Amino acid sequence: MIKKKENNTEKQILEAAKNIFQQKGMDGARMQEIADTAGINKSMLHYYYRSKQKLFDAVFKSAINLMAPKIIKIVETDEHLFDKIRSFTNKYISFMNKHSFIPTFIIQELNRNPDMIKEVFISKFDDSISEKLKKQIEELVEKGGIKPIKPEHLLINIVSMSIFPFMAKPLLSAVLQKNEKQYKQLINERKMHVAEFVIDAIKIK
Amino acid sequence: MIKKKENNTEKQILEAAKNIFQQKGMDGARMQEIADTAGINKSMLHYYYRSKQKLFDAVFKSAINLMAPKIIKIVETDEHLFDKIRSFTNKYISFMNKHSFIPTFIIQELNRNPDMIKEVFISKFDDSISEKLKKQIEELVEKGGIKPIKPEHLLINIVSMSIFPFMAKPLLSAVLQKNEKQYKQLINERKMHVAEFVIDAIKIK
DNA sequence: GTCTATAATTTGATAGAC
DNA sequence: GTCTATCAAATTATAGAC
Numbered sequence: 001m002i003k004k005k006e007n008n009t010e011k012q013i014l015e016a017a018k019n020i021f022q023q024k025g026m027d028g029a030r031m032q033e034i035a036d037t038a039g040i041n042k043s044m045l046h047y048y049y050r051s052k053q054k055l056f057d058a059v060f061k062s063a064i065n066l067m068a069p070k071i072i073k074i075v076e077t078d079e080h081l082f083d084k085i086r087s088f089t090n091k092y093i094s095f096m097n098k099h100s101f102i103p104t105f106i107i108q109e110l111n112r113n114p115d116m117i118k119e120v121f122i123s124k125f126d127d128s129i130s131e132k133l134k135k136q137i138e139e140l141v142e143k144g145g146i147k148p149i150k151p152e153h154l155l156i157n158i159v160s161m162s163i164f165p166f167m168a169k170p171l172l173s174a175v176l177q178k179n180e181k182q183y184k185q186l187i188n189e190r191k192m193h194v195a196e197f198v199i200d201a202i203k204i205k
Numbered sequence: 206m207i208k209k210k211e212n213n214t215e216k217q218i219l220e221a222a223k224n225i226f227q228q229k230g231m232d233g234a235r236m237q238e239i240a241d242t243a244g245i246n247k248s249m250l251h252y253y254y255r256s257k258q259k260l261f262d263a264v265f266k267s268a269i270n271l272m273a274p275k276i277i278k279i280v281e282t283d284e285h286l287f288d289k290i291r292s293f294t295n296k297y298i299s300f301m302n303k304h305s306f307i308p309t310f311i312i313q314e315l316n317r318n319p320d321m322i323k324e325v326f327i328s329k330f331d332d333s334i335s336e337k338l339k340k341q342i343e344e345l346v347e348k349g350g351i352k353p354i355k356p357e358h359l360l361i362n363i364v365s366m367s368i369f370p371f372m373a374k375p376l377l378s379a380v381l382q383k384n385e386k387q388y389k390q391l392i393n394e395r396k397m398h399v400a401e402f403v404i405d406a407i408k409i410k
Numbered sequence: 411g412t413c414t415a416t417a418a419t420t421t422g423a424t425a426g427a428c
Numbered sequence: 429g430t431c432t433a434t435c436a437a438a439t440t441a442t443a444g445a446c
Binding site: 040047 | 429430431432
Binding site: 025107149150172176202 | 315374
């Protein structure tokens with residue numbers, strides 16, 4: 001109770017840092033702007049996080065921690081593959097509607113510094129996740145439940161169609177000549193569309 | 206003939222600027238590093254391009270000019286839709302194998318400054334391109350040649366599956382546990398795979 | 411056209427009072 | 429814990445000699 005302010009400020013800083021880093025990236029973000037957004041003094045950033053790099057790391061880790069559990073949870077259920085696909089596209093696109101900067105942010109920073117993935121990601125995604133999904137798909141192929149397809153390609157296809165439209169929004173909305181509202185509508189349709197498109201592609205007959 | 210050097214230096218600068226800007230982005234790029242890469246003095250950058258922003262603009266424009274014609278050319282042919290799809294995924298993925306930084310670069314910078322698209326893009330993609338493709342798809346749907354699908358979604362699906370794997374390489378290769386060579390192999394398979402996957406999804410029967 | 415030297419500004423980080 | 433003032437380094441940009 002005594003040190004309520006302390007905790008509060010730290011959260012305010014992290015919240016502001018998320019906003020700025022996710023929109024402008026590590027290189028484009030300015031400590032001053034983060035401080036202004038948090039409504040506190042610039043010195044406080046260093047008091048709580050020592051350096052820009054450490055503050056960035058906290059933001060990046062929090063972004064990963066927000067995304068990873070959603071994937072893992074779906075993959076680990078015992079649903080039929082088709083239902084897993086429906087759950088994934090629906091939940092994932094909904095999630096990104098609320099956190100639209102996260103996918104671009106993560107992928108962009110990972111391209112700048114590919115080694116970051118080893119520190120943060122390996123702990124979250126242990127081998128079993130991808131192995132389990134791989135096995136489920138391979139078994140379905142053998143049983144004749146779906147057309148032959150490499151599990152890797154199926155996964156890449158689903159993830160690509162779910163995430164890319166968020167990253168390429170400025171490009172796609174211009175090419176397709178959609179305004180803000182129309183593009184959002186298009187994205188919402190994809191919650192169902194992507195799943196049915198994928199299922200149509202792999203189901204027999 | 207007299208001023209051969211002049212032209213040469215300008216090209217060297219642009220070439221070096223492409224390398225640095227496309228890898229590090231506007232914010233992460235340093236004029237000094239561009240000069241070093243070009244093997245010339247930093248002052249020369251300003252002599253030829255006045256400012257970092259103007260040099261960046263030249264690089265960005267050149268990236269757009271490299272990508273856009275490939276899309277337009279394919280869309281404008283009179284091939285059957287299925288063959289257009291095959292041409293697109295094949296040629297596009299081949300292209301990005303050679304220029305792997307371009308898609309991330311364009312999309313990243315467009316997110317930072319969405320207004321850039323109006324200056325560079327509108328002139329390249331006039332309305333007729335997207336309209337023509339839209340019409341071809343709608344006609345095929347009506348004739349019963351393919352399942353009902355919004356042209357917008359079909360376009361987004363194809364582009365997503367072609368481009369995203371390049372942008373998310375650090376992420377995907379880690380999740381799928383592929384080394385450099387294996388991931389490249391996977392990408393190459395996609396030249397054919399994406400087209401057949403899409404065709405399977407939309408064809409009747 | 412090309413180089414050296416330097417100006418002008420921005421920015422991450424710290425010292426020290428309260 | 430929080431603020432003001434300031435440092436030190438980095439970085440874009442320019443002036444001026446050759």
